[in-house]
Amino acid sequence: MAVVMSLRKALTIAGLDSGAGAGATADLKTFHSFGVYGMVALTSVTSQNTVEVRSISDVPPNVVEDEINVVAEDIGVDAAKTGMLSNSAIIATVSRTVRKWGFPLVVDPVMVAKSGARLLREDAVNSLRNLLLPIALVVTPNIPEAEVLTGETIKDLGDMGRAARWISREFGTSIVIVKGGHLTGPESVDVIYDSRHESLHELRAPRIDTSNTHGTGCSFSAAIAAGIAKGMDAMDAIRAAKEFITNAILYSVGVGHGHGPVNSLVSLQLSAAKYDALMDSIKATNRLIAAGLRSGVSISLLPLDYFRRGDEAIYVEFDEGRLGDPVFGLPNDFSSLAVEAIGKGLKGIVAIKGVTAQALNRCGAIKTVGTKYWIAMGDNAIDAANVIINCLDQHQ
Structure with missing residues (x-):
């Protein structure tokens, strides 16, 4: 009907x-x-x-x-x-x-x-x-x-x-x-x-x-x-x-x-872009959890035309395999990463913590932030999640 x-x-x-x-x-x-x-x-x-x-x-x-x-x-x-x-x-x-x-x-x-x-x-x-x-x-x-x-x-x-x-x-x-x-x-x-x-x-x-x-x-x-x-x-x-x-x-x-x-039409365009970012982050996080990863953050940025501030990105944190609430805005730890990703024309970031460092360190696509996070970037959050998963499949 x-x-x-x-x-x-x-x-x-x-x-x-x-x-x-x-x-x-x-x-x-x-x-x-x-x-x-x-x-x-x-x-x-x-x-x-x-x-x-x-x-x-x-x-x-x-x-x-x-x-x-x-x-x-x-x-x-x-x-x-x-x-x-x-x-x-x-x-x-x-x-x-x-x-x-x-x-x-x-x-x-x-x-x-x-x-x-x-x-x-x-x-x-x-x-x-x-x-x-x-x-x-x-x-x-x-x-x-x-x-x-x-x-x-x-x-x-x-x-x-x-x-x-x-x-x-x-x-x-x-x-x-x-x-x-x-x-x-x-x-x-x-x-x-x-x-x-x-x-x-x-x-x-x-x-x-x-x-x-x-x-x-x-x-x-x-x-x-x-x-x-x-x-x-x-x-x-x-x-x-x-x-x-x-x-x-x-x-x-x-x-x-x-x-x-x-x-x-900007309010409609921004809403659509934020919804797409939200869905990317949720899908990426669920993919990481399904692959056995226990703790991390999935970040999806808005397209470059719309990215002006940190609240124009969304992140989903997961811990012990449980999905957290999506949040607009980036913690300070990730602000520089967002700038770097946008500079490369990328819109997705995944930050993993609590996994075996040696496995991720063998992947050229993975970088570290301090001693806490292993980072991958991609065209979107799902793509970045796949980089992490593929690395673990190859090197664990």
Whole structure:
């Protein structure tokens, strides 16, 4: 019998980026990463890559309205976000239709593409202010967008807080996030004003040195909408989105010749890589136990593209033939081994203790660490386990 999944549902009302780094395609990737069923109402089609926006074709407002209505009527919408709404007619249509359905709305006030192309007509800014912001639960301007909305220059965190508070009070938006990506410094700091509690908050993350930031705002706002769709409080959804987008930038995608896209699928990719590492280590450990080895450690590293820290490796310890609990993170004894393995393009390490030294010492593929461990490396943990087992078969 087929299993029918029950998923929460999120809608993006945004433009299409043909390069798939931003816009509705980035939003859908983000929704899926959060385990949310993603839907789309296209507002514009852009001929776009990492370098330029070559052309923009707007979808007629009546079609945008139909797109929203048809999914809301049949499938339902637990939360939505807006991205590129290029003109006043589209903004008015979206505002009217969202009001009718009443689902929570996150507004990303997209004005300019990463390449510099203008995505919101100047004569539509007031429509954005007066028709869309008042119905938003959350609005997510970056500093240049917040300057347009407020008419004020923003130079520091204090200015960001004042801008967030002013936007909320002026237009009635519950929560305003002024994103700090355009500032400099070792941290990327977003300032949030939550009118529900009349409180200011700061969200901090390490600033990542990369030019691959295409789609940052789209994916961040989509992540907030996904969290709200899943029933999270808006502030909790914002915190989860900050962690998500930091990882998406850290593991960005190297395509094109301009500003490459953030990796909106990284959470799924990391989960899959960690699961593969987990299974490799468990299988390797069971193989060692079956071969009669009584004590040791099996280590599986993530692929080089994902390996940044020691917690991106898994180890399984066994003693007296009993399998221990898998653990992410490496003891200090093995940190240098992980660096060595990655340098060789290998992802598996097995460290054996308590066996006859002479047998393993005869194998050229085996090395020692101090007086405690005999080490083998391989393409994966199972391969490293086979090196140990083959050595013992030949020399015991």
